[in-house]
Amino acid sequence: MPYFIPLRFGSTWLALAADSVAQILGQLRWMRLPAPPTGFPGVAAWRGRAMSVLDLSLLVAEPPLTPESPRARAIIAQVHGSYLAIPADEVQEAVPIEKSEIRASHVTNLQHSLGEVSLKERVIPILDLAQAVSEQLTGTRPGPGR
Amino acid sequence: MSAFVRVCGAKIAWAIPAARVVRIVREAPAAQLELLPLDAELAPATSDDESAQLVVLRHPDGEQALRLYGRLEITKAEGLTIVPLPELCRPTEQAALVITAVAISEDEVRFLIAEPAACASAQHVGKAQELAGQ
Numbered sequence: 565m566p567y568f569i570p571l572r573f574g575s576t577w578l579a580l581a582a583d584s585v586a587q588i589l590g591q592l593r594w595m596r597l598p599a600p601p602t603g604f605p606g607v608a609a610w611r612g613r614a615m616s617v618l619d620l621s622l623l624v625a626e627p628p629l630t631p632e633s634p635r636a637r638a639i640i641a642q643v644h645g646s647y648l649a650i651p652a653d654e655v656q657e658a659v660p661i662e663k664s665e666i667r668a669s670h671v672t673n674l675q676h677s678l679g680e681v682s683l684k685e686r687v688i689p690i691l692d693l694a695q696a697v698s699e700q701l702t703g704t705r706p707g708p709g710r
Numbered sequence: 711m712s713a714f715v716r717v718c719g720a721k722i723a724w725a726i727p728a729a730r731v732v733r734i735v736r737e738a739p740a741a742q743l744e745l746l747p748l749d750a751e752l753a754p755a756t757s758d759d760e761s762a763q764l765v766v767l768r769h770p771d772g773e774q775a776l777r778l779y780g781r782l783e784i785t786k787a788e789g790l791t792i793v794p795l796p797e798l799c800r801p802t803e804q805a806a807l808v809i810t811a812v813a814i815s816e817d818e819v820r821f822l823i824a825e826p827a828a829c830a831s832a833q834h835v836g837k838a839q840e841l842a843g844q
Contacts, residue, residue: 595819596722597799597809598749604799607822609814612791616798646796700798 565660568690570683571639572654574626577688578674579681580650582658584641584693592617592638592649596631603700605629608649610640615647623675623696643697659683666690712787714813715765716821719754719780723821725813726776728784730767730825737762743775746806746826754780769828776807787813790820 567582587610594608594617603622606629608615621628629635635651642648666679674689676696681688714725715734743766756779765776790813801808804827811823 593818595812595822596751597795597801597822598722598751599801599803599805600799601802607796607799607812607819609812609817609819612814612816614793614796614812614814614819616796618798646798648798697798 565662567658568661568681569639569658570656570688571637571650571652573620573624573635573652576620576624576626577683577686578620578624579661579683579688579690580639580641580693581678581690584643585639586642586647587640588655589638589640591634591636592651593634594631594649594651601700606631608638610647610649613647615640615649618648618650618697620650620652623691641693643694644701646697648693648697712792714785714787714821714823716783716785717752717754717778717780718783721751724752724809724824725785725821726765726767726824730769730829732766732768732773734782735764735766737764737777743773746774746776748776748778748807749805752807752824754778756780767826769826771828774826774828785821790815792823795822 568579569582569585570579592608594606596606603619604616605619606617608617619629629651635653637652637655639650661681666681669677669680671687672680672689676692678690678692713728715728715731716725762777762779765778767774792811792813794811795809806827807824808827809822810825813820
């Protein structure tokens with residue numbers, strides 16, 4: 565059964581497939597880049613490698629990340645062979661979710677969503693991280709949704 | 711020996727590979743060098759007490775210069791790893807001076823490494839590492 569990790573960014577909850585997550589860290593220090601591409605404002609280091617920082621405000625209507633206001637947690641995820649750092653305000657333990665429990669999005673409106681699921685009395689979208697990153701790589705820039 | 715010229719006083723910590731620097735001179739009106747424009751976040755804060763310095767850089771077509779205020783430091787890359795800037799965060803806008811690589815310790819980015827755009831194609835990322843002695 566696949567596992568998913570619920571996370572909160574600002575006031576928005578979403579979930580991420582656990583098999584793409586390499587590690588969950590506490591507060592992550594990262595450095596801003598000059599003229600960064602949309603959604604990837606900076607760079608961080610982890611285990612001796614450099615990683616892009618993904619700003620989830622690219623996908624949800626929340627204030628953007630800044631290095632001066634670090635978030636409490638960070639997820640290190642692997643997508644298309646690259647590692648990404650995803651700062652978040654809260655990360656919960658992985659939960660098993662049957663594929664039959666994932667339904668088409670009705671309540672939520674996240675771009676790059678695999679669908680939505682009921683978790684702990686919330687309906688939250690499941691982020692298709694690979695698709696979100698692919699669109700960035702190919703130059704298609706989504707706007708924020710909810 | 712891998713070394714960098716660190717530019718102090720900017721919002722972002724950054725440096726130029728020392729091997730890319732031809733000379734550093736006090737700004738002279740007679741200087742006839744092409745000046746590279748600098749992103750605001752890379753520009754050190756100016757001060758009335760300080761005169762600008764010209765950091766003259768070599769690139770394939772000759773020499774270009776950066777006009778910089780503030781302090782410059784020579785930093786060795788001992789204990790640091792120089793890695794290319796990850797593809798996802800490479801800037802989409804064309805700039806005269808671009809970030810090509812990052813100097814990191816195990817879990818911290820120490821400074822960014824910038825080079826003139828003319829030197830900053832994919833093969834020049836390798837050059838940045840080469841210049842850094844890695």
